[in-house]
């Protein structure tokens with residue numbers, strides 16, 4: 001359900017020399033297994049339009065900005081990410097995609113699983129049927 005989606009305020013070490021944010025295992029609602037990042041996204045493109053059966057994740061706009069849209073099969077919610085110290089927690093079982101990437105945006109994803117194509121649900125109608 002969408003109520004489980006939340007913005008996590010990551011630690012921020014403010015410094016005149018530049019700020020620093022970190023994540024340690026144990027800080028997130030899951031144990032991290034993998035990170036990946038999406039970058040060089042041409043204007044108007046969408047990424048990540050699918051659901052995961054098992055993967056939980058935290059999405060961070062490391063640079064620039066973009067929107068994450070989540071859908072539980074019935075309702076939508078939109079989160080605009082534009083700070084590198086906010087992490088959007090997305091539990092498994094939700095449809096999600098990213099859009100409105102700014103120039104030079106970097107979407108950093110901390111995931112609870114290693115890559116497994118079998119974990120993907122790529123058919124929205126199938127996802128909706130199962131959610132009902």
Ligand code: TYD
Pocket residue numbers: 034036046047048049050115
């Ligand atoms: P995918 O998650 O399908 O991105 P999108 O939903 O935006 O299209 O990933 C695109 C391709 O990248 C996928 O077909 C396989 C590859 N990939 C990996 O090999 N390892 C990974 O960790 C990820 C996330 C993707």
